[in-house]
Amino acid sequence: MAEPKRKLMQGNIACVQGAIYAGMRFFAGYPITPSTEIAEGSARELPRIGGRFIQMEDEIASIAAVIAASVTGKKSMTATSGPGFSLMLENIGYAYITETPCVIVNVQRGGPSTGLPTKVSQSDTMQARWGTHGDYTAIAVAPSSVGDTITETIRAFNLAERFRTPVTILLDEVIGHMREMVTLPEPGQIPIFNRVKPTVPPDKFEPFAMTANLVSPMPAYGEGYRYNVTGLTHDTMGFSTNRADEIWPKLDKLKNKIEHYTDEITKLRVEMMDDAEIAYISYGTVARTSLQAASIARKAGVKVGSIQLYTIWPFPDKQLLELCARCKKVIVGELNMGQIVHEVKRVLPRDIEVHTAQRYDGEILTPLQLLKKLEEVM
Amino acid sequence: MAATTEKQRSDAILTYLRPRKKFPSVWCAGCGNGIVMSALVRAIDNLKLDKNEVIMVSGIGCTSRMPVYLDFNSLHTTHGRALAFATGAKFAQPKMKVIVVTGDGDSLAIGGNHFIHACRRNIDITCILINNHIYGMTGGQGSPTTPAGSFSTTTPFGNSEKAFDPCALAQAAGATFVARHTVHHAPQLEKIIMQAIEHRGFSLVEAISNCHTYYGRLNKSGDAVAMIKSFKERAVPVTKAKDMPAEELVGKFVVGNLYENNVKTEFCDEYQKMVDMLAARK
Numbered sequence: 001m002a003e004p005k006r007k008l009m010q011g012n013i014a015c016v017q018g019a020i021y022a023g024m025r026f027f028a029g030y031p032i033t034p035s036t037e038i039a040e041g042s043a044r045e046l047p048r049i050g051g052r053f054i055q056m057e058d059e060i061a062s063i064a065a066v067i068a069a070s071v072t073g074k075k076s077m078t079a080t081s082g083p084g085f086s087l088m089l090e091n092i093g094y095a096y097i098t099e100t101p102c103v104i105v106n107v108q109r110g111g112p113s114t115g116l117p118t119k120v121s122q123s124d125t126m127q128a129r130w131g132t133h134g135d136y137t138a139i140a141v142a143p144s145s146v147g148d149t150i151t152e153t154i155r156a157f158n159l160a161e162r163f164r165t166p167v168t169i170l171l172d173e174v175i176g177h178m179r180e181m182v183t184l185p186e187p188g189q190i191p192i193f194n195r196v197k198p199t200v201p202p203d204k205f206e207p208f209a210m211t212a213n214l215v216s217p218m219p220a221y222g223e224g225y226r227y228n229v230t231g232l233t234h235d236t237m238g239f240s241t242n243r244a245d246e247i248w249p250k251l252d253k254l255k256n257k258i259e260h261y262t263d264e265i266t267k268l269r270v271e272m273m274d275d276a277e278i279a280y281i282s283y284g285t286v287a288r289t290s291l292q293a294a295s296i297a298r299k300a301g302v303k304v305g306s307i308q309l310y311t312i313w314p315f316p317d318k319q320l321l322e323l324c325a326r327c328k329k330v331i332v333g334e335l336n337m338g339q340i341v342h343e344v345k346r347v348l349p350r351d352i353e354v355h356t357a358q359r360y361d362g363e364i365l366t367p368l369q370l371l372k373k374l375e376e377v378m
Numbered sequence: 379m380a381a382t383t384e385k386q387r388s389d390a391i392l393t394y395l396r397p398r399k400k401f402p403s404v405w406c407a408g409c410g411n412g413i414v415m416s417a418l419v420r421a422i423d424n425l426k427l428d429k430n431e432v433i434m435v436s437g438i439g440c441t442s443r444m445p446v447y448l449d450f451n452s453l454h455t456t457h458g459r460a461l462a463f464a465t466g467a468k469f470a471q472p473k474m475k476v477i478v479v480t481g482d483g484d485s486l487a488i489g490g491n492h493f494i495h496a497c498r499r500n501i502d503i504t505c506i507l508i509n510n511h512i513y514g515m516t517g518g519q520g521s522p523t524t525p526a527g528s529f530s531t532t533t534p535f536g537n538s539e540k541a542f543d544p545c546a547l548a549q550a551a552g553a554t555f556v557a558r559h560t561v562h563h564a565p566q567l568e569k570i571i572m573q574a575i576e577h578r579g580f581s582l583v584e585a586i587s588n589c590h591t592y593y594g595r596l597n598k599s600g601d602a603v604a605m606i607k608s609f610k611e612r613a614v615p616v617t618k619a620k621d622m623p624a625e626e627l628v629g630k631f632v633v634g635n636l637y638e639n640n641v642k643t644e645f646c647d648e649y650q651k652m653v654d655m656l657a658a659r660k
Contacts, residue, residue, distance in 0.1 A: 026470050047653045052469050056462065057495040064459045065466025071453060072471040094456050221451035222474055224430050228446055230454040239399055
């Protein structure tokens with residue numbers, strides 16, 4: 001048997017590879033540091049496999065093109081960073097309400113505004129959940145290595161297709177620009193989910209029907225189901241409505257089609273937690289250094305473990321509560337002024353102390369800093 | 379005999395309306411949007427396009443409600459972004475006919491950037507811009523085509539700004555088919571919409587229309603009938619306009635086929651050439 005293909009690869013390029021593996025055939029984007037390599041990689045790779053790449057006039061247009069391409073049946077993605085993500089938010093809301101699968105990569109940098117284009121940050125974590133206006137539930141995933149970026153990008157596409165929703169990949173400047181050895185998955189090795197198509201004839205088709213799992217089958221434009229897609233709150237036929245008895249179920253659908261499946265969407269990496277009295281809770285770049293800090297502390301006999309959130313949204317309330325049941329203290333490490341820590345505080349009982357390790361100066365939290373924090377709280 | 383033909387024709391047109399959408403429309407009685415919709419449907423009927431292969435895209439505004447009433451693949455999007463969505467749809471599925479309907483506020487203010495870039499790419503999209511010189515849905519505010527000096531709720535003492543000429547803008551930005559008519563000229567509108575759909579490349583049809591509810595009332599231009607009549611008087615065929623001094627064209631609408639370029643290549647075709655070239659290299 002041939003050796004699996006090992007390659008030295010940049011995180012942003014791994015994202016392109018994962019996306020193509022998942023079936024991405026359409027990418028629209030706009031250059032912005034530190035995400036640009038994802039657009040460049042897509043521009044090189046997509047035309048070779050009959051896909052489509054387009055550089056749009058701005059990020060607003062990019063996400064618009066991505067949503068429309070998805071409605072016509074193509075698996076679609078865009079990539080950006082802070083300022084571009086802010087610009088995309090209105091149309092991301094359009095993807096939520098129209099239940100259009102698509103993937104948005106945010107390679108996070110420091111902000112607000114132009115901020116720190118070349119420096120790492122995790123300050124868009126809450127924006128990925130609450131960024132666009134209105135009521136909805138979001139899915140966001142956060143890789144912490146180049147290898148992870150491949151698998152999490154594939155997972156993001158699968159989740160988008162499965163739940164008919166936009167999915168945000170929260171990369172950060174460190175993961176996006178870092179190079180590591182990775183093994184590309186063989187074709188067929190990772191299951192790929194494609195959106196469910198309707199089986200009823202067009203005259204019986206109800207485009208936003210309330211199905212058992214709340215995800216309505218989605219035809220592509222051109223397949224004979226001529227239906228209406230609108231950003232107005234709509235009934236199950238896709239026509240705008242002002243009726244309370246139609247608005248409630250529609251908005252509940254957006255929430256429940258995801259939240260009822262939180263257990264399935266949740267992905268965590270749990271290390272050394274069996275007897276842990278203290279837990280590091282982290283995601284993205286910080287998960288790497290947290291795990292290292294925990295390993296070092298273990299050698300010194302400290303009962304500390306590490307919980308890494310691959311799925312950030314929906315937040316894994318139940319899992320975190322169970323995992324931390326024996327803990328006395330947790331340390332939430334983030335490259336921001338404190339975002340996920342508020343979720344952790346909401347979930348954990350009052351008798352568990354919640355401490356924070358934070359940086360928002362464009363640098364990473366090093367294992368040493370995390371160990372110092374551990375020493376402080378012990 | 380002629381009456382029967384007319385009846386058959388109007389029955390055929392009715393099949394383009396969404397069977398399951400409750401009418402009436404959101405448009406005021408006498409609104410020019412209905413005339414443009416009718417011209418568009420007749421154009422599509424003449425061309426015998428397969429309804430399944432038509433994608434109709436719009437943004438936000440009175441005009442942008444049009445796709446909802448028609449039995450095509452309809453994408454009613456966000457304010458100003460219709461052409462960006464349409465670009466994605468066309469590029470993803472180049473075989474589909476993509477038609478955008480938009481208003482002057484939607485396409486030239488919030489969507490101005492997408493407008494010029496869609497023209498620049500010369501992507502095969504038919505853009506029907508219904509220009510009523512005002513924001514109707516939000517209640518009569520000034521738009522980028524509100525004439526200097528005109529009244530609106532945000533220009534209560536007369537407009538201090540200058541108006542865009544959408545056709546000149548489109549041509550300068552790279553569109554390859556540009557035409558204008560008014561809602562008084564329904565058969566002519568039908569004809570230029572047909573030509574625009576058949577044209578391979580970015581085509582703009584500007585339809586001068588009436589918002590008697592706001593523009594008419596605020597500018598004392600009269601009711602729908604009076605406004606539409608005035609379009610007849612103010613329309614100057616492009617052939618005649620060529621020999622007229624500029625000052626005589628003030629307040630007029632130059633109508634007809636203003637520009638056509640069949641030399642410039644279309645964007646999706648160019649991209650496909652690259653895809654084919656890369657496939658041949660393997």
